[in-house]
Amino acid sequence: MSMRLETDRGAGPAAELRGVAKAYAGRPALAGLDLVLPRGAFLALLGPNGAGKTTALSLLLGLRVPDRGEALLLGGSPLDEGIRRRIGATPQVSAFPPVLKVREVVAFVAAHYPDPIPEPRLYERFGLGGLAGRQVGGLSGGEQRRLGAALALLGNPEVVFLDEPSTGLDVEARHLLWDTVRSFHAGGGTVLLTTHYLEEAEALAERIAVIHRGRLVAEGTRREITSRIALRRVRFRAAAVPDLEPVARSAFEAGVVTLYTPDADRLVRRLVETGAAFSDLEVLPAGLEEAFVSLTREEEEA
Ligand code: ATP
Numbered sequence: 001m002s003m004r005l006e007t008d009r010g011a012g013p014a015a016e017l018r019g020v021a022k023a024y025a026g027r028p029a030l031a032g033l034d035l036v037l038p039r040g041a042f043l044a045l046l047g048p049n050g051a052g053k054t055t056a057l058s059l060l061l062g063l064r065v066p067d068r069g070e071a072l073l074l075g076g077s078p079l080d081e082g083i084r085r086r087i088g089a090t091p092q093v094s095a096f097p098p099v100l101k102v103r104e105v106v107a108f109v110a111a112h113y114p115d116p117i118p119e120p121r122l123y124e125r126f127g128l129g130g131l132a133g134r135q136v137g138g139l140s141g142g143e144q145r146r147l148g149a150a151l152a153l154l155g156n157p158e159v160v161f162l163d164e165p166s167t168g169l170d171v172e173a174r175h176l177l178w179d180t181v182r183s184f185h186a187g188g189g190t191v192l193l194t195t196h197y198l199e200e201a202e203a204l205a206e207r208i209a210v211i212h213r214g215r216l217v218a219e220g221t222r223r224e225i226t227s228r229i230a231l232r233r234v235r236f237r238a239a240a241v242p243d244l245e246p247v248a249r250s251a252f253e254a255g256v257v258t259l260y261t262p263d264a265d266r267l268v269r270r271l272v273e274t275g276a277a278f279s280d281l282e283v284l285p286a287g288l289e290e291a292f293v294s295l296t297r298e299e300e301e302a
Helices: 053-060 102-110 119-125 141-153 171-186 198-204 222-229 264-274 288-301
Strands: 015-024 027-037 042-046 068-073 087-089 159-163 190-195 207-212 215-221 232-237 249-253 256-261 279-285
Touching (some): 015 053, 027 053, 027 215, 042 053, 053 068, 053 159, 102 119, 102 141, 119 141, 141 159, 159 171, 190 198, 198 222, 207 288, 222 288, 232 264, 249 288, 256 264
Parallel strands (some): 042 190, 042 207, 159 190
Antiparallel strands (some): 015 027, 015 068, 207 215, 232 256, 232 279, 249 256
């Protein structure tokens, strides 16, 4: 007698990575990453280019297998066909033969799902109406992204994985996509989205997990993470780096002090209070890369 283990539909996270490591030709892309996507959550995986976001997603989707650790999807294996039918993901658009028409790709993907969104509604929701008869290979980058997002949601999935969905989209197309993803989530859907835009994570997600160089360096609510990431860069000429708070990181080169801070107003007030001589004060937004580096250091020092 054979016994079939039913996957649990109600309990447990929608997806989970437990201590996963993955290397490409000996170079680590993920180094012991833990990540939990609870059911009904909207999590953004934020990190700079090469952080390991796509790799993390590919392990959850069963496209790659971890060297170490475990990837779980809806309580089971990401390699399980039955489980995969309950999720949606933005495909690598380059995976489709470029000569196929949009409507052929849509029909091909729809055939894998028991209850797909009817084509006209799909086209309307993703602004794809005029593209149905076009060959995939001839679509612009933005049009391909839109098609990718449509394919991810096409099967009415429980969980959707979106890999950098709005890269290359113009403002209108990005907002259309955001609205569609928001309404999917409002209807009870679980979302994991990767992005290297803080604004995108901030606009959409409830929680943000920051990864840098294959490791989780911060995880929290949108507000917690935004306040730690939205650093300012305060720069001035001085003889030495003054001892000031709050400073995430500092540098001193050729008589120029650079301080990265979550609160530039407070920092500048303190600087003036010290009475130290300084000149050429500048306050600028710091790049995200700086924030990622600072978070990585905090993590290493903890
Ligand atoms: P991006 O924002 O640029 O898409 P990412 O955070 O998604 O980056 P990954 O694509 O997961 O990062 O890449 C993580 C690391 O693994 C990078 O150093 C990348 O060069 C490397 N890498 C990814 N895929 C491969 C591959 N197929 N072969 C070799 N190295 C790879």
